[in-house]
Amino acid sequence: MQRRTLLLAVTAPGCVAVGILGIARPSVLNDAAGWMTATAFSSIDWFFMLTTSAMLVLGIYLAASRFGRIRLGPDDEKPEFSTASWLSMLFAAGMGTGIMYWGVAEPVTHFISAPGADPGTAAAARNALVLTAFHWGLHAWAIYSLAALVLAYYRFRKGSSYLPSAPIRMGFEGRWVAPVAFSADAIAVLAVTFGVAGSLAMGIIQVKAGVTHVSGVALDTRLSSAVVLLLLFAAYMTSAATSLDKGIKWLSNINMVLALFLVGFTLLAGPTAYLLRTFVTTVGDYGSGVVDLSLKLYPYEDSRAWLESWTLIYFIWWIAWAPFVGVFIARISKGRTIREFVLGVLLVPTGFSLFWFSVFGGLGLFEELHGVGGIAEVVSADYSQAAFTLFDRLPMTPVLSGIAISLVFIFLVTSADSATFVLGMLTSEGDMDPPRRAKLMWGVTIALLGAALILAKAEPDSETVEAVKSVAVLGAIPFTFILLIQVAAFLRALVRDFPGPKS
Amino acid sequence: VRAALFAAALAAGCASQRGANVAAGEDPIAAAAGELLHIELAGNPEGARRVDCGDAVDCVAKLRRGAVDVAVVERDELEWLAPAGELVIAAELPIERSFALVSRPGASLGGDPRVAASRRFASRARGGLADLARAASIAPRPQIIDDPEARAAALATGAVDAAVFESWRRPAETSVVATVRGGRFVVATRPDVMARDRDRDAVGRASGAVSVRLEKLGDRIWAAIAAGVDPVDAARALAPPDRGPPPPLVLAVAPRHRDWTPAIERALAQRGIQVVGGDEPAAGDAALMLRAAGAAPIDGAELVAVFEGRELPPAELWSKTGLLDLAEARRILFASAHARLPAGDRPSAWRRLSDLKSARPHQTPRWLDTLINVAVAAFLIWLLALIVRARRA
Numbered sequence: 001m002q003r004r005t006l007l008l009a010v011t012a013p014g015c016v017a018v019g020i021l022g023i024a025r026p027s028v029l030n031d032a033a034g035w036m037t038a039t040a041f042s043s044i045d046w047f048f049m050l051t052t053s054a055m056l057v058l059g060i061y062l063a064a065s066r067f068g069r070i071r072l073g074p075d076d077e078k079p080e081f082s083t084a085s086w087l088s089m090l091f092a093a094g095m096g097t098g099i100m101y102w103g104v105a106e107p108v109t110h111f112i113s114a115p116g117a118d119p120g121t122a123a124a125a126r127n128a129l130v131l132t133a134f135h136w137g138l139h140a141w142a143i144y145s146l147a148a149l150v151l152a153y154y155r156f157r158k159g160s161s162y163l164p165s166a167p168i169r170m171g172f173e174g175r176w177v178a179p180v181a182f183s184a185d186a187i188a189v190l191a192v193t194f195g196v197a198g199s200l201a202m203g204i205i206q207v208k209a210g211v212t213h214v215s216g217v218a219l220d221t222r223l224s225s226a227v228v229l230l231l232l233f234a235a236y237m238t239s240a241a242t243s244l245d246k247g248i249k250w251l252s253n254i255n256m257v258l259a260l261f262l263v264g265f266t267l268l269a270g271p272t273a274y275l276l277r278t279f280v281t282t283v284g285d286y287g288s289g290v291v292d293l294s295l296k297l298y299p300y301e302d303s304r305a306w307l308e309s310w311t312l313i314y315f316i317w318w319i320a321w322a323p324f325v326g327v328f329i330a331r332i333s334k335g336r337t338i339r340e341f342v343l344g345v346l347l348v349p350t351g352f353s354l355f356w357f358s359v360f361g362g363l364g365l366f367e368e369l370h371g372v373g374g375i376a377e378v379v380s381a382d383y384s385q386a387a388f389t390l391f392d393r394l395p396m397t398p399v400l401s402g403i404a405i406s407l408v409f410i411f412l413v414t415s416a417d418s419a420t421f422v423l424g425m426l427t428s429e430g431d432m433d434p435p436r437r438a439k440l441m442w443g444v445t446i447a448l449l450g451a452a453l454i455l456a457k458a459e460p461d462s463e464t465v466e467a468v469k470s471v472a473v474l475g476a477i478p479f480t481f482i483l484l485i486q487v488a489a490f491l492r493a494l495v496r497d498f499p500g501p502k503s
Numbered sequence: 504v505r506a507a508l509f510a511a512a513l514a515a516g517c518a519s520q521r522g523a524n525v526a527a528g529e530d531p532i533a534a535a536a537g538e539l540l541h542i543e544l545a546g547n548p549e550g551a552r553r554v555d556c557g558d559a560v561d562c563v564a565k566l567r568r569g570a571v572d573v574a575v576v577e578r579d580e581l582e583w584l585a586p587a588g589e590l591v592i593a594a595e596l597p598i599e600r601s602f603a604l605v606s607r608p609g610a611s612l613g614g615d616p617r618v619a620a621s622r623r624f625a626s627r628a629r630g631g632l633a634d635l636a637r638a639a640s641i642a643p644r645p646q647i648i649d650d651p652e653a654r655a656a657a658l659a660t661g662a663v664d665a666a667v668f669e670s671w672r673r674p675a676e677t678s679v680v681a682t683v684r685g686g687r688f689v690v691a692t693r694p695d696v697m698a699r700d701r702d703r704d705a706v707g708r709a710s711g712a713v714s715v716r717l718e719k720l721g722d723r724i725w726a727a728i729a730a731g732v733d734p735v736d737a738a739r740a741l742a743p744p745d746r747g748p749p750p751p752l753v754l755a756v757a758p759r760h761r762d763w764t765p766a767i768e769r770a771l772a773q774r775g776i777q778v779v780g781g782d783e784p785a786a787g788d789a790a791l792m793l794r795a796a797g798a799a800p801i802d803g804a805e806l807v808a809v810f811e812g813r814e815l816p817p818a819e820l821w822s823k824t825g826l827l828d829l830a831e832a833r834r835i836l837f838a839s840a841h842a843r844l845p846a847g848d849r850p851s852a853w854r855r856l857s858d859l860k861s862a863r864p865h866q867t868p869r870w871l872d873t874l875i876n877v878a879v880a881a882f883l884i885w886l887l888a889l890i891v892r893a894r895r896a
Contacts, residue, residue, distance in 0.1 A: 014840060038867075039867045039871065039875075042867045042872075043867050043871070043872045043875040043876060044875055044876060044879050047879050047883075172889070183556075481882060484882075484886055485886065488886050488889050488890050491890050491893070492889065492893035494889060495890075495893050
């Protein structure tokens, strides 16, 4: 049996089975996914925390060491894109449905319930933004940067494909290599499928919440979820099937402008100086606290449940997206040195995330501490309403809410479209022009999984969100091990290809 | 200018939503009544103003000029100060000497809910002049002094008669008249105050003159309650503007179960019940509040207590404070706990709250935990060996 056929035979039925189980017996899927993630987190939380922190340390080491001068491509290769374009594309990669969904909700949630400060106090507000920055900052981008760096190095210096198995096949010898390399591709497929389906489900929740908030029409039925999902499905499948690459790029650019407008307008219409102070303070607090947080597992406190449902879920979620985002970042980084690459990928999106959360989260906290409050109550009841409730307190509310809904919708379309491409590529032995039928099949599979997650309840609530999180990270837990083997192969290659003066 | 604008607004029949200016003469009783009225009418105390006047004549003159909206004047004086019909009595304070809350006819606040509030207050103040005067000294928010040493100095110099301290910071020469938050805070006073007024409860009630700064609204309310302010008054006076008084629901959770509190709060919020009060008050605090409320549900209040993880009904724990008997505690707790929960939830309301306690970290069986950890450790060692071997090669 051909490798690609075998890969499809292993992964596609697994994904479809999970989707069908989710629709037929949602509680069984939720319980099973919840049990698996909870077992992994409760047993080896130290491993996940250590892995993500080690990625960050390794990235910084590579940038600072002699390896930092190595070019991703032939030594005389010039960067394919200008630095400005490259940074702008990294900046776009840093955006996604998540920042819209959690922009207000996460800091405010930490404000009312998180370890490190008495809830509802000024200290809690400060702590909330540091924790949010920790979840969306350097660690997330260290994972992406290492995943992308490995692929880029093997692609541009050794001429391999973008498959996760390529570094393993080229970096090691032995009988274990073939099965592990095959598993790497299969697990990457599962991680991307579940991760994107999870994001799709969460995005649908927010689109519904936004439409409900703006129109006043309660979209609390399964039918409404199905309609939003079908619209999304039609949009991203049309794009995937007709190769509307230019259209998607155009939409992405529009999204970037809309996001910048949204954050800029909020900054100006809100308490501008306060929000800028919040940003600067958060950068400082995060900078001084990141080492402490990087290795903090609360063994002596009753905060393990919090750690598992926030920090660890985030880190694993980033790993779920790593095979996907990694390919994108690798593709745009040909000709960059490792130093440029690591610093660009670590700092630009992290800076943008911190700014975004400082503005939206900072405004939410401002309302709680100095304004009329009420955001925490909304967040307690429904995360997805948080941003729209905040927009109610700014001028041009309908415009802002409309932009937010559009942003989420377009993010979802572009993400799902890119995911169908990456999945098609992964299951076509790294073919950068995957067959249309492969893309269609993965598009349907993602929609099916999204439906399984979102249709479990007529009105998605916090339990739905937790279930979505559990399923989304299901594929990423094993991919953590694959990522580490890839990184090991990369380090071996670096040491062999560029022996130091002593060697 | 502000008074003129305000008077114009009143004349137009649209009383400001931000509060009314109140005049009260130098007479201590009138001043006390004026202060209370100021709080009652204002809704937002900072938005309103209490204007001191030299005497009743001055008060009425200010009222006539429109500089104030309401004045507190003795009824006897009013009869000779203003012709019948010129001023309107909005409410009466039936205390030792009968006082009236007086306003201009054109500026009558009749129908304004704030007047209703003042009427309620007026009837509540029926307890007598001493209570009114004492209450007046504490109603306009406890004086906030952050620094405990400055607080101690204020107490020592006689600037205030009592103060709240963390128990370990109480100055040695002071006496404890009340405890707050299960003993973490104490209300302390000077020996001369104790000698002057041997009624410890009374001193305790009057102790809100100085309080600690507690960040949260709930804590501020606790502090005021501990200082003897009626819980409803405390909630009303300390609630941020525009939000209105929060429903006086008390959620009491033992300190070691603090991590459950957000989950319980969320569950209650989803049922439309807002939570005020500390997040970890001890049983004594909750009992204090109950006692302050007259050991009966205060109008519309919800009292919910969740203690420990055992099956022990909260009512029994409450009764252990010795302030309530078991039957009474049960009656209050269950009557209030079931009041606002959806009908379908009532029989299992407490169990549902108890279920939330199960939101603990997932516990993996020990053998599986060990197995997974050994496997992961072996993987890491293998990985390290791969890298090191490449370096040697």
